[in-house]
Amino acid sequence: MLRGMLEASARPPGPLDRLDARSKLAALLVLLVVISTAHRAFPATAAALALLLAAACVWARVPLPEALRRAAVVLPFTLFFAAVCWMSGDAARGVALALKSYLSCLAVWLVVATTPLPALLRGFESFGAPRFLLLVAQFVYRYLFVIAEEARAMALAAVARGGSARGAFTGSGRGRLLRFRAAAGALAVLFARSYRRADEIHRAMLARGFGGRMRSLDAPRFRLADAAFAACASLLAIGARLAAERLA
Amino acid sequence: MARLVEVRGLRFRYPDGTQALDGVDFTLDSGESVALFGANGSGKTTFAMHLNGLLEGEGEVEVCGLRAGRTNLEAIRGKVGMVFQDADNQLFMPTVLEDVAFGLLNRGLDAAEATARARDALEAVGMAQAAGRAPYHLSAGEKKRVALAGILVMEPEILVLDEPTTFLDPPAQRVLADLLNRLPQAKVVVTHNTPFARTVCDRAVFFACGKIADCGAVEEIATRFDWDFASQETNFER
Numbered sequence: 001m002l003r004g005m006l007e008a009s010a011r012p013p014g015p016l017d018r019l020d021a022r023s024k025l026a027a028l029l030v031l032l033v034v035i036s037t038a039h040r041a042f043p044a045t046a047a048a049l050a051l052l053l054a055a056a057c058v059w060a061r062v063p064l065p066e067a068l069r070r071a072a073v074v075l076p077f078t079l080f081f082a083a084v085c086w087m088s089g090d091a092a093r094g095v096a097l098a099l100k101s102y103l104s105c106l107a108v109w110l111v112v113a114t115t116p117l118p119a120l121l122r123g124f125e126s127f128g129a130p131r132f133l134l135l136v137a138q139f140v141y142r143y144l145f146v147i148a149e150e151a152r153a154m155a156l157a158a159v160a161r162g163g164s165a166r167g168a169f170t171g172s173g174r175g176r177l178l179r180f181r182a183a184a185g186a187l188a189v190l191f192a193r194s195y196r197r198a199d200e201i202h203r204a205m206l207a208r209g210f211g212g213r214m215r216s217l218d219a220p221r222f223r224l225a226d227a228a229f230a231a232c233a234s235l236l237a238i239g240a241r242l243a244a245e246r247l248a
Numbered sequence: 249m250a251r252l253v254e255v256r257g258l259r260f261r262y263p264d265g266t267q268a269l270d271g272v273d274f275t276l277d278s279g280e281s282v283a284l285f286g287a288n289g290s291g292k293t294t295f296a297m298h299l300n301g302l303l304e305g306e307g308e309v310e311v312c313g314l315r316a317g318r319t320n321l322e323a324i325r326g327k328v329g330m331v332f333q334d335a336d337n338q339l340f341m342p343t344v345l346e347d348v349a350f351g352l353l354n355r356g357l358d359a360a361e362a363t364a365r366a367r368d369a370l371e372a373v374g375m376a377q378a379a380g381r382a383p384y385h386l387s388a389g390e391k392k393r394v395a396l397a398g399i400l401v402m403e404p405e406i407l408v409l410d411e412p413t414t415f416l417d418p419p420a421q422r423v424l425a426d427l428l429n430r431l432p433q434a435k436v437v438v439t440h441n442t443p444f445a446r447t448v449c450d451r452a453v454f455f456a457c458g459k460i461a462d463c464g465a466v467e468e469i470a471t472r473f474d475w476d477f478a479s480q481e482t483n484f485e486r
Binding site for chain 1: 297300302322330334337338341342345353354355362363366384398399
Protein backbone atom coordinates (compact mmCIF):
# COMPACT_ATOMS: atom_id res chain seq x y z
CA MET A 1 0.00 0.00 0.00
CA LEU A 2 2.81 2.35 1.00
CA ARG A 3 4.67 1.58 -2.20
CA GLY A 4 1.47 2.06 -4.16
CA MET A 5 1.13 5.55 -2.69
CA LEU A 6 4.72 6.31 -3.58
CA GLU A 7 4.36 5.09 -7.12
CA ALA A 8 1.14 6.98 -7.62
CA SER A 9 3.33 10.02 -8.16
CA ALA A 10 5.20 8.27 -10.99
CA ARG A 11 5.63 10.43 -14.11
CA PRO A 12 6.92 9.92 -17.65
CA PRO A 13 10.74 10.13 -17.85
CA GLY A 14 12.26 13.46 -18.84
CA PRO A 15 15.70 14.37 -20.20
CA LEU A 16 17.26 14.37 -16.73
CA ASP A 17 16.11 10.77 -16.15
CA ARG A 18 18.18 9.60 -19.10
CA LEU A 19 21.46 10.96 -17.74
CA ASP A 20 24.00 8.92 -15.81
CA ALA A 21 23.64 9.19 -12.03
CA ARG A 22 27.30 10.17 -11.66
CA SER A 23 26.80 13.20 -13.87
CA LYS A 24 23.82 14.34 -11.79
CA LEU A 25 25.65 13.72 -8.52
CA ALA A 26 28.67 15.72 -9.69
CA ALA A 27 26.44 18.66 -10.65
CA LEU A 28 24.55 18.34 -7.37
CA LEU A 29 27.79 18.41 -5.39
CA VAL A 30 28.90 21.63 -7.11
CA LEU A 31 25.48 23.20 -6.58
CA LEU A 32 25.50 22.30 -2.87
CA VAL A 33 28.94 23.84 -2.47
CA VAL A 34 27.76 26.98 -4.32
CA ILE A 35 24.71 27.24 -2.04
CA SER A 36 26.50 26.54 1.22
CA THR A 37 29.45 28.91 0.61
CA ALA A 38 27.35 31.87 -0.64
CA HIS A 39 27.20 34.71 1.86
CA ARG A 40 27.56 38.01 -0.01
CA ALA A 41 24.22 39.39 -1.29
CA PHE A 42 22.60 36.10 -0.37
CA PRO A 43 18.91 36.98 -1.04
CA ALA A 44 19.78 37.84 -4.67
CA THR A 45 21.95 34.70 -5.01
CA ALA A 46 19.17 32.59 -3.51
CA ALA A 47 16.65 34.05 -5.96
CA ALA A 48 18.95 33.31 -8.91
CA LEU A 49 19.58 29.74 -7.76
CA ALA A 50 15.87 29.22 -7.06
CA LEU A 51 15.07 30.33 -10.62
CA LEU A 52 17.72 27.98 -11.94
CA LEU A 53 16.31 25.04 -9.96
CA ALA A 54 12.74 25.87 -11.02
CA ALA A 55 13.86 25.92 -14.66
CA ALA A 56 15.62 22.59 -14.14
CA CYS A 57 12.40 21.09 -12.72
CA VAL A 58 10.41 22.26 -15.74
CA TRP A 59 13.08 20.95 -18.15
CA ALA A 60 13.21 17.61 -16.30
CA ARG A 61 9.38 17.38 -16.37
CA VAL A 62 9.23 17.12 -12.59
CA PRO A 63 6.00 18.77 -11.35
CA LEU A 64 7.21 22.07 -9.87
CA PRO A 65 4.50 22.50 -7.18
CA GLU A 66 5.17 18.98 -5.92
CA ALA A 67 8.95 19.58 -5.90
CA LEU A 68 8.49 22.85 -3.97
CA ARG A 69 6.20 21.11 -1.50
CA ARG A 70 8.52 18.15 -0.97
CA ALA A 71 11.55 20.38 -0.45
CA ALA A 72 9.69 22.06 2.42
CA VAL A 73 10.12 18.88 4.45
CA VAL A 74 13.41 20.28 5.73
CA LEU A 75 11.87 23.53 7.01
CA PRO A 76 10.58 22.34 10.41
CA PHE A 77 14.18 21.51 11.37
CA THR A 78 15.92 24.56 9.99
CA LEU A 79 13.23 27.10 10.92
CA PHE A 80 13.91 26.33 14.55
CA PHE A 81 17.59 27.27 14.19
CA ALA A 82 16.65 30.22 11.98
CA ALA A 83 14.35 31.46 14.76
CA VAL A 84 17.18 31.10 17.28
CA CYS A 85 19.43 33.24 15.00
CA TRP A 86 16.62 35.76 14.56
CA MET A 87 16.05 36.07 18.29
CA SER A 88 19.77 36.46 18.96
CA GLY A 89 19.71 39.52 16.70
CA ASP A 90 21.14 38.04 13.50
CA ALA A 91 18.03 37.97 11.30
CA ALA A 92 20.01 37.82 8.04
CA ARG A 93 21.79 34.65 9.13
CA GLY A 94 18.44 33.08 10.08
CA VAL A 95 16.93 33.83 6.68
CA ALA A 96 20.05 32.57 4.91
CA LEU A 97 19.99 29.34 6.90
CA ALA A 98 16.35 28.63 6.00
CA LEU A 99 16.87 29.52 2.33
CA LYS A 100 20.07 27.48 2.00
CA SER A 101 18.50 24.38 3.51
CA TYR A 102 15.38 24.74 1.34
CA LEU A 103 17.35 25.20 -1.90
CA SER A 104 19.67 22.30 -1.04
CA CYS A 105 16.69 20.06 -0.36
CA LEU A 106 15.07 21.12 -3.64
CA ALA A 107 18.25 20.21 -5.56
CA VAL A 108 18.51 16.84 -3.81
CA TRP A 109 14.84 16.12 -4.47
CA LEU A 110 15.30 16.88 -8.17
CA VAL A 111 18.12 14.31 -8.41
CA VAL A 112 16.25 11.71 -6.36
CA ALA A 113 13.07 12.17 -8.42
CA THR A 114 14.90 11.62 -11.70
CA THR A 115 17.20 8.74 -10.71
CA PRO A 116 16.15 5.18 -9.79
CA LEU A 117 17.53 4.24 -6.40
CA PRO A 118 19.80 1.38 -7.61
CA ALA A 119 21.41 3.74 -10.16
CA LEU A 120 21.76 6.44 -7.52
CA LEU A 121 23.46 4.02 -5.13
CA ARG A 122 25.83 2.85 -7.87
CA GLY A 123 26.61 6.51 -8.51
CA PHE A 124 27.42 7.02 -4.82
CA GLU A 125 29.61 3.91 -4.92
CA SER A 126 31.66 5.32 -7.77
CA PHE A 127 32.11 8.49 -5.68
CA GLY A 128 33.65 6.34 -2.94
CA ALA A 129 30.71 5.98 -0.55
CA PRO A 130 31.12 2.91 1.73
CA ARG A 131 29.68 -0.15 -0.02
CA PHE A 132 28.20 -1.58 3.17
CA LEU A 133 26.26 1.62 3.81
CA LEU A 134 24.88 1.55 0.26
CA LEU A 135 23.91 -2.10 0.65
CA VAL A 136 21.97 -1.23 3.79
CA ALA A 137 20.24 1.64 1.95
CA GLN A 138 19.22 -0.70 -0.89
CA PHE A 139 17.76 -3.22 1.54
CA VAL A 140 15.95 -0.58 3.54
CA TYR A 141 14.31 0.60 0.31
CA ARG A 142 13.39 -2.95 -0.73
CA TYR A 143 12.02 -4.09 2.63
CA LEU A 144 10.67 -0.93 4.21
CA PHE A 145 7.43 -1.58 2.39
CA VAL A 146 7.30 -5.23 3.43
CA ILE A 147 7.80 -4.24 7.07
CA ALA A 148 5.18 -1.49 6.72
CA GLU A 149 2.75 -4.12 5.43
CA GLU A 150 3.58 -6.33 8.42
CA ALA A 151 2.95 -3.41 10.77
CA ARG A 152 -0.36 -2.76 9.06
CA ALA A 153 -1.36 -6.44 9.39
CA MET A 154 -0.49 -6.34 13.11
CA ALA A 155 -2.53 -3.18 13.57
CA LEU A 156 -5.45 -4.84 11.76
CA ALA A 157 -5.16 -7.89 14.02
CA ALA A 158 -5.24 -5.61 17.07
CA VAL A 159 -8.33 -3.81 15.78
CA ALA A 160 -10.03 -7.15 15.01
CA ARG A 161 -9.63 -8.09 18.67
CA GLY A 162 -11.10 -4.87 19.93
CA GLY A 163 -7.80 -3.05 20.35
CA SER A 164 -6.75 0.17 18.75
CA ALA A 165 -3.85 0.83 16.45
CA ARG A 166 -3.77 4.44 17.62
CA GLY A 167 -3.97 6.31 20.83
CA ALA A 168 -0.95 4.94 22.69
CA PHE A 169 -0.53 8.39 24.22
CA THR A 170 -4.19 9.36 24.53
CA GLY A 171 -6.57 8.85 27.41
CA SER A 172 -5.50 8.89 30.99
CA GLY A 173 -4.54 6.72 33.92
CA ARG A 174 -4.38 2.95 33.71
CA GLY A 175 -5.96 2.74 30.24
CA ARG A 176 -3.24 4.94 28.81
CA LEU A 177 -0.53 2.88 30.48
CA LEU A 178 -1.99 -0.37 29.11
CA ARG A 179 -2.25 1.08 25.58
CA PHE A 180 1.32 2.34 25.78
CA ARG A 181 2.53 -1.10 26.93
CA ALA A 182 0.62 -2.80 24.11
CA ALA A 183 2.10 -0.42 21.52
CA ALA A 184 5.62 -0.97 22.89
CA GLY A 185 5.07 -4.74 22.80
CA ALA A 186 3.85 -4.57 19.19
CA LEU A 187 6.91 -2.55 18.25
CA ALA A 188 9.16 -5.18 19.85
CA VAL A 189 7.38 -7.94 17.92
CA LEU A 190 7.78 -5.97 14.70
CA PHE A 191 11.49 -5.56 15.42
CA ALA A 192 11.86 -9.29 16.12
CA ARG A 193 10.04 -10.13 12.86
CA SER A 194 12.26 -7.74 10.92
CA TYR A 195 15.34 -9.27 12.49
CA ARG A 196 14.20 -12.78 11.54
CA ARG A 197 13.44 -11.65 8.01
CA ALA A 198 16.90 -10.08 7.71
CA ASP A 199 18.42 -13.37 8.85
CA GLU A 200 16.43 -15.31 6.23
CA ILE A 201 17.34 -12.87 3.47
CA HIS A 202 21.00 -13.24 4.39
CA ARG A 203 20.70 -17.01 4.20
CA ALA A 204 18.99 -16.77 0.80
CA MET A 205 21.86 -14.57 -0.41
CA LEU A 206 24.51 -16.94 0.90
CA ALA A 207 22.73 -19.87 -0.74
CA ARG A 208 23.25 -18.14 -4.10
CA GLY A 209 26.94 -17.49 -3.55
CA PHE A 210 26.85 -13.94 -2.16
CA GLY A 211 30.37 -12.91 -1.24
CA GLY A 212 29.79 -9.42 0.17
CA ARG A 213 29.51 -7.45 -3.04
CA MET A 214 26.33 -6.69 -5.02
CA ARG A 215 27.02 -6.96 -8.71
CA SER A 216 24.89 -5.31 -11.33
CA LEU A 217 23.66 -6.40 -14.75
CA ASP A 218 23.84 -3.03 -16.45
CA ALA A 219 27.21 -1.33 -16.35
CA PRO A 220 26.40 2.40 -16.58
CA ARG A 221 28.19 4.28 -19.35
CA PHE A 222 29.37 7.81 -18.87
CA ARG A 223 28.76 9.44 -22.25
CA LEU A 224 29.67 12.80 -23.69
CA ALA A 225 26.15 14.07 -22.94
CA ASP A 226 26.63 13.20 -19.27
CA ALA A 227 29.93 15.07 -19.10
CA ALA A 228 28.38 18.03 -20.93
CA PHE A 229 25.46 18.12 -18.49
CA ALA A 230 27.72 18.00 -15.43
CA ALA A 231 29.89 20.80 -16.83
CA CYS A 232 26.98 23.02 -17.97
CA ALA A 233 24.97 22.59 -14.76
CA SER A 234 28.03 23.35 -12.62
CA LEU A 235 28.94 26.42 -14.69
CA LEU A 236 25.34 27.67 -14.58
CA ALA A 237 25.23 27.40 -10.80
CA ILE A 238 28.57 29.17 -10.37
CA GLY A 239 27.60 31.76 -13.02
CA ALA A 240 24.22 32.46 -11.39
CA ARG A 241 25.90 33.11 -8.05
CA LEU A 242 28.63 35.34 -9.50
CA ALA A 243 26.10 37.34 -11.55
CA ALA A 244 23.79 37.82 -8.56
CA GLU A 245 26.67 38.92 -6.35
CA ARG A 246 27.95 41.39 -8.99
CA LEU A 247 24.50 42.88 -9.66
CA ALA A 248 23.53 43.27 -6.02
CA MET B 249 21.52 -44.33 -10.26
CA ALA B 250 24.33 -42.20 -8.91
CA ARG B 251 24.29 -41.25 -5.27
CA LEU B 252 24.00 -37.50 -4.89
CA VAL B 253 23.60 -37.04 -1.15
CA GLU B 254 24.80 -39.19 1.69
CA VAL B 255 24.25 -38.05 5.27
CA ARG B 256 25.50 -40.08 8.24
CA GLY B 257 24.84 -39.40 11.91
CA LEU B 258 24.06 -35.70 11.47
CA ARG B 259 23.52 -33.82 14.72
CA PHE B 260 22.85 -30.13 15.17
CA ARG B 261 22.14 -28.02 18.22
CA TYR B 262 21.03 -24.36 17.98
CA PRO B 263 22.80 -21.79 20.18
CA ASP B 264 19.76 -21.70 22.49
CA GLY B 265 20.35 -25.38 23.29
CA THR B 266 17.59 -26.89 21.12
CA GLN B 267 18.74 -30.23 19.74
CA ALA B 268 17.26 -29.87 16.22
CA LEU B 269 18.93 -32.92 14.64
CA ASP B 270 19.89 -35.99 16.61
CA GLY B 271 21.61 -38.52 14.36
CA VAL B 272 20.08 -38.30 10.89
CA ASP B 273 21.01 -40.78 8.16
CA PHE B 274 19.74 -39.99 4.68
CA THR B 275 20.51 -40.74 1.03
CA LEU B 276 19.36 -39.20 -2.23
CA ASP B 277 20.01 -40.64 -5.70
CA SER B 278 19.97 -38.80 -9.02
CA GLY B 279 16.50 -38.24 -10.47
CA GLU B 280 14.86 -39.02 -7.14
CA SER B 281 12.35 -36.75 -5.37
CA VAL B 282 11.95 -37.10 -1.63
CA ALA B 283 9.38 -35.44 0.60
CA LEU B 284 10.34 -34.54 4.16
CA PHE B 285 7.33 -34.90 6.44
CA GLY B 286 7.11 -34.22 10.15
CA ALA B 287 5.58 -31.96 12.75
CA ASN B 288 6.62 -28.33 13.11
CA GLY B 289 9.97 -28.16 14.86
CA SER B 290 10.88 -31.76 14.04
CA GLY B 291 14.07 -30.72 12.21
CA LYS B 292 13.06 -30.81 8.52
CA THR B 293 14.15 -27.29 7.59
CA THR B 294 17.28 -27.49 9.73
CA PHE B 295 18.20 -30.67 7.89
CA ALA B 296 17.48 -29.08 4.49
CA MET B 297 19.78 -26.16 5.32
CA HIS B 298 22.66 -28.58 5.94
CA LEU B 299 22.40 -29.81 2.35
CA ASN B 300 23.26 -26.33 1.06
CA GLY B 301 25.94 -25.70 3.66
CA LEU B 302 23.93 -22.97 5.39
CA LEU B 303 24.32 -24.82 8.67
CA GLU B 304 27.15 -27.05 9.79
CA GLY B 305 26.56 -29.76 12.38
CA GLU B 306 28.36 -32.85 13.62
CA GLY B 307 28.38 -35.93 11.42
CA GLU B 308 29.01 -36.44 7.73
CA VAL B 309 27.28 -34.71 4.83
CA GLU B 310 28.46 -35.61 1.37
CA VAL B 311 26.98 -33.86 -1.67
CA CYS B 312 27.91 -35.05 -5.16
CA GLY B 313 31.06 -36.61 -3.74
CA LEU B 314 32.05 -33.43 -1.90
CA ARG B 315 32.36 -33.45 1.85
CA ALA B 316 30.38 -30.52 3.28
CA GLY B 317 32.62 -28.02 5.01
CA ARG B 318 34.05 -24.54 4.63
CA THR B 319 36.51 -25.56 1.91
CA ASN B 320 33.79 -26.96 -0.38
CA LEU B 321 31.08 -24.45 0.43
CA GLU B 322 31.09 -22.66 -2.91
CA ALA B 323 31.09 -25.90 -4.92
CA ILE B 324 28.29 -27.38 -2.81
CA ARG B 325 26.13 -24.29 -3.17
CA GLY B 326 26.60 -24.63 -6.91
CA LYS B 327 25.31 -28.22 -6.76
CA VAL B 328 22.40 -27.63 -4.38
CA GLY B 329 19.83 -24.94 -5.13
CA MET B 330 17.60 -23.94 -2.26
CA VAL B 331 14.15 -22.38 -2.65
CA PHE B 332 13.05 -20.80 0.63
CA GLN B 333 9.59 -20.86 2.16
CA ASP B 334 8.87 -17.15 1.84
CA ALA B 335 9.75 -16.09 -1.70
CA ASP B 336 9.78 -12.45 -0.57
CA ASN B 337 12.97 -13.20 1.36
CA GLN B 338 14.58 -14.64 -1.74
CA LEU B 339 13.66 -11.84 -4.15
CA PHE B 340 15.68 -8.92 -2.89
CA MET B 341 16.88 -7.26 -6.10
CA PRO B 342 15.06 -4.30 -7.71
CA THR B 343 13.87 -6.24 -10.78
CA VAL B 344 13.00 -9.85 -11.53
CA LEU B 345 15.76 -10.16 -14.15
CA GLU B 346 18.42 -8.79 -11.79
CA ASP B 347 17.24 -11.15 -9.09
CA VAL B 348 17.44 -14.22 -11.30
CA ALA B 349 20.91 -13.17 -12.48
CA PHE B 350 22.14 -12.54 -8.90
CA GLY B 351 23.70 -16.00 -8.43
CA LEU B 352 25.35 -15.97 -11.85
CA LEU B 353 26.99 -12.60 -11.24
CA ASN B 354 28.27 -13.92 -7.90
CA ARG B 355 29.84 -16.77 -9.83
CA GLY B 356 31.72 -14.24 -11.93
CA LEU B 357 29.78 -14.46 -15.20
CA ASP B 358 29.77 -11.28 -17.28
CA ALA B 359 26.58 -9.22 -17.46
CA ALA B 360 25.66 -10.20 -21.05
CA GLU B 361 25.87 -13.94 -20.40
CA ALA B 362 24.12 -13.62 -17.04
CA THR B 363 21.29 -11.66 -18.69
CA ALA B 364 20.86 -14.24 -21.46
CA ARG B 365 20.81 -17.16 -19.04
CA ALA B 366 18.47 -15.37 -16.64
CA ARG B 367 16.03 -14.74 -19.50
CA ASP B 368 16.19 -18.43 -20.46
CA ALA B 369 15.46 -19.46 -16.87
CA LEU B 370 12.49 -17.08 -16.70
CA GLU B 371 11.23 -18.53 -19.98
CA ALA B 372 11.52 -22.04 -18.51
CA VAL B 373 9.25 -21.16 -15.58
CA GLY B 374 6.83 -19.18 -17.74
CA MET B 375 7.78 -15.79 -16.31
CA ALA B 376 9.65 -14.23 -19.26
CA GLN B 377 7.14 -11.37 -19.44
CA ALA B 378 7.97 -10.32 -15.87
CA ALA B 379 11.71 -9.74 -16.43
CA GLY B 380 11.55 -5.96 -16.00
CA ARG B 381 9.00 -5.93 -13.20
CA ALA B 382 9.71 -5.35 -9.54
CA PRO B 383 9.35 -8.57 -7.49
CA TYR B 384 6.87 -6.99 -5.05
CA HIS B 385 4.37 -6.53 -7.88
CA LEU B 386 4.09 -10.29 -8.47
CA SER B 387 1.50 -12.65 -7.05
CA ALA B 388 2.58 -15.34 -4.57
CA GLY B 389 2.62 -18.01 -7.30
CA GLU B 390 4.63 -15.79 -9.64
CA LYS B 391 7.11 -14.97 -6.87
CA LYS B 392 7.60 -18.66 -6.22
CA ARG B 393 8.26 -19.35 -9.90
CA VAL B 394 10.74 -16.46 -10.11
CA ALA B 395 12.50 -17.73 -6.96
CA LEU B 396 12.73 -21.13 -8.66
CA ALA B 397 14.14 -19.51 -11.81
CA GLY B 398 16.82 -17.83 -9.66
CA ILE B 399 17.88 -21.30 -8.54
CA LEU B 400 17.49 -23.14 -11.86
CA VAL B 401 19.69 -20.60 -13.61
CA MET B 402 22.60 -21.87 -11.48
CA GLU B 403 22.04 -25.34 -13.02
CA PRO B 404 22.06 -27.24 -9.72
CA GLU B 405 21.97 -31.03 -9.56
CA ILE B 406 19.73 -31.02 -6.52
CA LEU B 407 16.76 -28.80 -5.67
CA VAL B 408 15.80 -28.27 -2.04
CA LEU B 409 12.37 -26.69 -1.63
CA ASP B 410 11.21 -25.54 1.78
CA GLU B 411 7.41 -25.53 2.03
CA PRO B 412 6.97 -24.68 -1.67
CA THR B 413 3.17 -24.50 -1.52
CA THR B 414 2.96 -21.91 1.27
CA PHE B 415 0.83 -18.89 0.21
CA LEU B 416 -0.16 -20.63 -3.05
CA ASP B 417 -3.76 -21.21 -4.11
CA PRO B 418 -4.66 -24.66 -5.57
CA PRO B 419 -4.21 -23.64 -9.25
CA ALA B 420 -0.79 -22.14 -8.46
CA GLN B 421 0.12 -25.33 -6.57
CA ARG B 422 -0.81 -27.37 -9.65
CA VAL B 423 1.31 -25.13 -11.89
CA LEU B 424 4.26 -25.50 -9.52
CA ALA B 425 3.87 -29.30 -9.26
CA ASP B 426 3.70 -29.55 -13.05
CA LEU B 427 6.81 -27.40 -13.38
CA LEU B 428 8.74 -29.44 -10.80
CA ASN B 429 7.78 -32.71 -12.47
CA ARG B 430 9.29 -31.48 -15.73
CA LEU B 431 12.64 -30.70 -14.10
CA PRO B 432 15.29 -33.43 -14.27
CA GLN B 433 17.00 -32.50 -10.99
CA ALA B 434 16.76 -34.60 -7.83
CA LYS B 435 14.50 -32.90 -5.31
CA VAL B 436 14.14 -32.68 -1.56
CA VAL B 437 10.76 -31.17 -0.70
CA VAL B 438 10.02 -30.05 2.86
CA THR B 439 6.24 -30.00 3.06
CA HIS B 440 3.08 -30.55 5.09
CA ASN B 441 1.09 -30.82 1.89
CA THR B 442 0.56 -34.54 1.32
CA PRO B 443 -1.35 -34.26 -2.00
CA PHE B 444 1.47 -32.07 -3.37
CA ALA B 445 4.08 -34.59 -2.17
CA ARG B 446 2.13 -37.43 -3.84
CA THR B 447 2.25 -35.52 -7.13
CA VAL B 448 5.92 -34.56 -7.02
CA CYS B 449 7.78 -37.11 -4.89
CA ASP B 450 8.65 -40.79 -5.22
CA ARG B 451 9.28 -41.41 -1.54
CA ALA B 452 9.02 -39.70 1.82
CA VAL B 453 10.88 -39.65 5.10
CA PHE B 454 9.22 -38.74 8.37
CA PHE B 455 11.04 -36.58 10.89
CA ALA B 456 10.28 -36.77 14.61
CA CYS B 457 12.33 -35.11 17.37
CA GLY B 458 15.32 -34.50 15.11
CA LYS B 459 15.49 -38.05 13.79
CA ILE B 460 14.14 -39.87 10.78
CA ALA B 461 11.42 -42.05 12.24
CA ASP B 462 10.68 -43.90 9.01
CA CYS B 463 10.95 -43.76 5.25
CA GLY B 464 9.08 -45.32 2.34
CA ALA B 465 6.61 -44.54 -0.43
CA VAL B 466 4.72 -41.25 0.08
CA GLU B 467 1.38 -43.02 0.45
CA GLU B 468 2.78 -45.54 2.89
CA ILE B 469 4.35 -42.88 5.14
CA ALA B 470 1.27 -40.65 5.00
CA THR B 471 -0.93 -43.57 6.07
CA ARG B 472 1.45 -44.84 8.75
CA PHE B 473 1.75 -41.45 10.44
CA ASP B 474 -1.82 -40.33 9.70
CA TRP B 475 -0.28 -37.44 7.77
CA ASP B 476 -3.16 -36.39 5.61
CA PHE B 477 -5.91 -33.87 6.28
CA ALA B 478 -8.61 -36.25 5.02
CA SER B 479 -7.22 -39.37 6.68
CA GLN B 480 -9.23 -42.40 7.77
CA GLU B 481 -8.92 -41.29 11.38
CA THR B 482 -10.53 -37.96 10.66
CA ASN B 483 -14.26 -37.79 11.17
CA PHE B 484 -15.70 -34.40 10.40
CA GLU B 485 -19.21 -33.73 11.54
CA ARG B 486 -21.10 -30.65 10.47
